[in-house]
Amino acid sequence: MNILQQISDQIDLGDDEKVYELTTTAIEQKIPVKQILDEGLLQGMNIVGRKFKEHEIFLPEVLMAAKAMNAGMELVKPLLLSGNVPMKARVVIGTVRGDLHDIGKNLVGVMLKGAGFEIIDLGNDVTPERFIETAKAEGAQFIGMSALLTTTMPVMKEVVDRIRSENLEDKIRTLIGGAAVSKGYAEEIGATAYCYDGSNAIDYLNSVI
Amino acid sequence: MGIRPVIYFLENNLIEKILSEARDLLCKLGITLHNREVLELLSGYGATIDQDKYHVLFTNDIIDKALGSTPASFKLYDVLGNETHDFSGTNSYFTPGSAAINILDNRTNEIRKPNTADYIHFSKLMSGLKYIASTSTAFIPADVPGKISDSYRLYLSLLYCEKPVVTGAFTIEGFEIMKDLQLAIRGTKEALVAKPLTIFSCCPTSPLKFSDVTSQNVVDCARFGIPVEFISMPLSGFMAPVTLVGSLIQHTAETISGIVISQLTNPGTPVLYGGSPAIFDMRYETTPMGAIETMMIDCAYNEIGKFLNIPTQAYISLSDAKSLDAQAGLESSMGATLAVLSGINNISGPGMLDFESCQSLQKLVLDNEICGMTLRMARGIEPKEDFPSIPLFQELLKEKHLLISKHTRKYIREEHYFPGRIINRANLSRWKEEGELSLTARANQEIERLLKEYQPSRLPEDSIKELTRRMEDEARLHGMDKLPG
Ligand code: B12
Numbered sequence: 001m002n003i004l005q006q007i008s009d010q011i012d013l014g015d016d017e018k019v020y021e022l023t024t025t026a027i028e029q030k031i032p033v034k035q036i037l038d039e040g041l042l043q044g045m046n047i048v049g050r051k052f053k054e055h056e057i058f059l060p061e062v063l064m065a066a067k068a069m070n071a072g073m074e075l076v077k078p079l080l081l082s083g084n085v086p087m088k089a090r091v092v093i094g095t096v097r098g099d100l101h102d103i104g105k106n107l108v109g110v111m112l113k114g115a116g117f118e119i120i121d122l123g124n125d126v127t128p129e130r131f132i133e134t135a136k137a138e139g140a141q142f143i144g145m146s147a148l149l150t151t152t153m154p155v156m157k158e159v160v161d162r163i164r165s166e167n168l169e170d171k172i173r174t175l176i177g178g179a180a181v182s183k184g185y186a187e188e189i190g191a192t193a194y195c196y197d198g199s200n201a202i203d204y205l206n207s208v209i
Numbered sequence: 210m211g212i213r214p215v216i217y218f219l220e221n222n223l224i225e226k227i228l229s230e231a232r233d234l235l236c237k238l239g240i241t242l243h244n245r246e247v248l249e250l251l252s253g254y255g256a257t258i259d260q261d262k263y264h265v266l267f268t269n270d271i272i273d274k275a276l277g278s279t280p281a282s283f284k285l286y287d288v289l290g291n292e293t294h295d296f297s298g299t300n301s302y303f304t305p306g307s308a309a310i311n312i313l314d315n316r317t318n319e320i321r322k323p324n325t326a327d328y329i330h331f332s333k334l335m336s337g338l339k340y341i342a343s344t345s346t347a348f349i350p351a352d353v354p355g356k357i358s359d360s361y362r363l364y365l366s367l368l369y370c371e372k373p374v375v376t377g378a379f380t381i382e383g384f385e386i387m388k389d390l391q392l393a394i395r396g397t398k399e400a401l402v403a404k405p406l407t408i409f410s411c412c413p414t415s416p417l418k419f420s421d422v423t424s425q426n427v428v429d430c431a432r433f434g435i436p437v438e439f440i441s442m443p444l445s446g447f448m449a450p451v452t453l454v455g456s457l458i459q460h461t462a463e464t465i466s467g468i469v470i471s472q473l474t475n476p477g478t479p480v481l482y483g484g485s486p487a488i489f490d491m492r493y494e495t496t497p498m499g500a501i502e503t504m505m506i507d508c509a510y511n512e513i514g515k516f517l518n519i520p521t522q523a524y525i526s527l528s529d530a531k532s533l534d535a536q537a538g539l540e541s542s543m544g545a546t547l548a549v550l551s552g553i554n555n556i557s558g559p560g561m562l563d564f565e566s567c568q569s570l571q572k573l574v575l576d577n578e579i580c581g582m583t584l585r586m587a588r589g590i591e592p593k594e595d596f597p598s599i600p601l602f603q604e605l606l607k608e609k610h611l612l613i614s615k616h617t618r619k620y621i622r623e624e625h626y627f628p629g630r631i632i633n634r635a636n637l638s639r640w641k642e643e644g645e646l647s648l649t650a651r652a653n654q655e656i657e658r659l660l661k662e663y664q665p666s667r668l669p670e671d672s673i674k675e676l677t678r679r680m681e682d683e684a685r686l687h688g689m690d691k692l693p694g
């Protein structure tokens with residue numbers, strides 16, 4: 001069987017050691033890293049993502065797969081960087097100022113990471129300045145914000161407004177989520193997108209990058 | 210007297226095992242507690258503190274001391290000072306699910322952010338709903354600044370409805386005005402302590418953590434003798450062990466740590482052994498309140514609370530449905546039935562949909578019937594002039610019916626619960642002739658009727674003025690010159 005196919009299969013099975021071994025072999029065989037990433041690692045996660053949506057597997061299997069995929073990613077990442085092959089995208093995420101609900105945000109972070117995105121997690125109670133300064137400093141293309149309280153959702157607007165006033169709209173896009181917000185709210189404040197859960201965020205990011 | 214029906218999920222030796230594990234967690238692993246004042250307090254009683262890491266290791270002595278001073282019962286009083294609740298034994302009371310983000314608009318069927326007008330409607334309805342004994346700050350009016358949204362909903366509740374209020378502050382600062390509003394009604398701190406008017410929900414952060422806000426709210430409530438309900442929320446399989454017993458151990462440890470903070474601050478402060486645990490649905494990434502296992506955890510920790518001789522609370526009898534459909538009815542009634550059969554003292558849930566996110570006035574009037582039915586059930590089966598039975602049967606055989614029998618007329622209203630019009634018991638033809646009204650249509654009629662029959666609160670004019678003055682001052686502080694409505 002094709003080694004990339006094997007990587008994908010082992011991700012599906014959540015075996016991080018096998019994925020590590022197979023990725024090492026693939027690199028030794030001089031398969032282009034971009035191909036290892038797309039046809040091996042990410043392909044595996046795509047299958048896992050589809051199965052999750054169909055309720056064929058549950059969250060624990062997805063996270064096991066993500067762990068396996070990250071084992072391979074560790075090997076591939078330095079090569080991508082040195083070869084100037086672009087990574088999927090860098091996302092700064094956090095729960096907004098005044099809000100301590102971080103369970104959903106954490107889950108989204110883990111899932112995005114598992115789908116091959118680079119995640120910079122700022123934790124909870126994050127000020128608009130920190131979101132924007134971190135995104136600028138790290139060259140992140142997305143800011144993902146979480147809010148579960150009626151009282152904290154306006155902080156998202158502050159972030160969106162600042163990005164606009166600093167003319168960063170082309171560089172940094174905003175993604176919002178959490179029980180307090182909705183698609184309508186994203187439109188109202190001019191956020192780029194709203195996502196209702198982790199898989200939805202993966203689908204969205206995959207569709208725009 | 211008949212028996213008060215009660216069900217059990219745990220045997221005493223399992224309860225003891227869970228308690229002993231929870232104590233071990235608190236004494237050996239400890240908890241994170243982000244509040245220096247409380248850390249100092251605990252340290253003074255012999256707990257091992259790491260100020261840099263905000264970490265505390267409890268001792269069994271501290272736990273025993275706290276459990277020893279926790280009242281086995283307490284009462285609530287309405288704004289007029291009349292007793293409404295006696296949280297003791299297996300007395301069960303309902304209160305609406307609180308702090309929803311959205312409301313299901315009963316006219317447009319749209320789920321949207323609520324405003325002051327919605328809140329007033331809610332409060333007026335609550336004053337007419339017989340089987341929901343207290344009101345709650347059920348949702349957040351979005352037309353006032355965030356900083357006053359917690360106090361403002363308490364203000365409206367106290368103004369439009371006489372019932373005691375289940376509430377909570379969103380910030381440390383929020384407590385001050387929320388306490389002042391209560392003083393405006395009771396007059397003095399002593400009077401408030403003597404007749405508690407509200408219960409504050411205080412939420413530990415699973416796993417094993419207390420935020421600065423929650424810790425401080427617990428301390429502040431204790432200082433004013435304001436009852437607290439601890440709302441620990443282990444999420445089974447995600448932020449807590451997947452097994453129900455594992456989740457119970459975590460819930461027990463988190464709840465006991467809250468009790469310790471409250472009792473060491475002010476021994477004897479009334480508390481409810483509460484919670485809002487849920488299993489985590491691994492397919493949808495959600496926290497279903499309507500899951501049967503969620504309800505089982507609720508009933509079981511209530512047994513642990515009762516074992517410790519502390520009155521209890523739970524977020525049960527609510528639904529994850531998004532509209533007033535059959536799912537909403539079945540999850541809510543299953544929860545309410547189990548809750549009452551378990552003797553949970555304060556049952557939070559009526560009106561709530563969508564994982565505690567959405568209040569519905571239509572559902573509230575339906576749930577009022579569910580509450581009525583389950584409370585009827587709690588009264589059990591009680592003999593009433595049933596022995597000897599021969600005379601009554603002689604009467605039946607002679608008259609061919611018992612419709613006008615003295616026995617019937619004497620007991621009919623006690624023995625049979627008569628639901629309002631939202632529960633349809635007409636025969637098919639009558640139902641058709643009366644317009645084939647759906648549940649939501651009947652709910653809307655009931656809402657209209659209750660709003661029309663609403664009687665303004667009998668709170669004295671002086672108290673109303675004082676209440677409003679304090680709220681207006683607070684609003685002004687936050688840049689709002691005039692209150693909405
Ligand atoms: C667990 C919980 C808590 C825990 C949080 C622990 C933690 N570490 O996060 C604790 C107990 C600490 C807590 C505290 C409070 N809570 Co709370 N809490 C909840 C609860 C029950 C579940 C939230 C949750 O974790 N769900 C599971 C996760 C997986 O789902 P999720 O967060 O929605 O995230 C998913 C999606 O939304 C999305 N998503 C989320 N973020 C993001 C971000 C991005 C970028 C993307 C793309 C997607 C995305 O993907 C996630 C995965 O599917 C909700 C009820 C509810 N309906 O949500 C109330 C709720 C949010 N809390 C509420 C309240 C009132 C409070 C308190 C104020 C209570 C109090 N008086 O102390 C405090 C606030 C403290 C603060 N300042 O933040 C209210 C909100 C009311 C309102 N109108 O604003 C709710 C609705 C419950 C209620 N009705 O009372 N809470």
